[in-house]
Amino acid sequence: MKISLRAGERIYVNGAVLRVDRKVSLELVNDVMFLLEGQVMQASDATTALRQLYFIVQLMLMNPTDIGNASALYGQHHAALLAVCESREMVDGLAAVDELVGATRYFEALKRIRALFPVEQAILARATTESPIKAA
Known part of the structure; x- marks a missing residue:
């Protein structure tokens, strides 16, 4: 390459x-x-759950000699994301990411996570419009 x-x-x-x-x-x-x-991705840019997952996988790729802590954090974060996801596209995407991470194909996992960013944005935008903050 x-x-x-x-x-x-x-x-x-x-x-x-x-x-x-x-x-x-x-x-x-x-x-x-x-x-x-x-x-x-800089830590300050990991502002959503999916971006945090990206950051964790990025750590796994960038520091392959010390992967233990990042791998444990990935498992916890991935499971928490799956527990709250209702979007079929997001659930399928997270399953694909998990397969890639399990196969230590971190770069491809990052690409797959980046492809889910627009899905997450749409979900967050929909959640904001469906539950507006009530004025006191």
């Missing part, structure tokens, strides 16, 4: 953070787990 990076851009490869000082192309010739800087 060939990846092109701009000057100053970072890539996270198997737990290592690489920053390039000029435009460069990298060729990954074996199976590695990586994230481009634009795919990395």
Whole structure:
């Protein structure tokens, strides 16, 4: 797999953070787990349950040598999400994510979670309009 990076851009490869000082192309010739800087979610951006799940899986991908705590947190968070989900699309998506995480295919799990962001937004928007705050 060939990846092109701009000057100053970072890539996270198997737990290592690489920053390039000029435009460069990298060729990954074996199976590695990586994230481009634009795919990395900051903790402050994990503002919804699904975004928090993304952040947890991201931790699993970025730090593969210390996966125990993140894996336990993932299990708890995933189960809590499933317990409150009523949307078939969300339940099916979370099942697919769980299969991918179980197979240590974290990058694909992150892609699947990102695809569910619009579904979550629609659910949250619907919940806001269905239960408006009553004025005192």
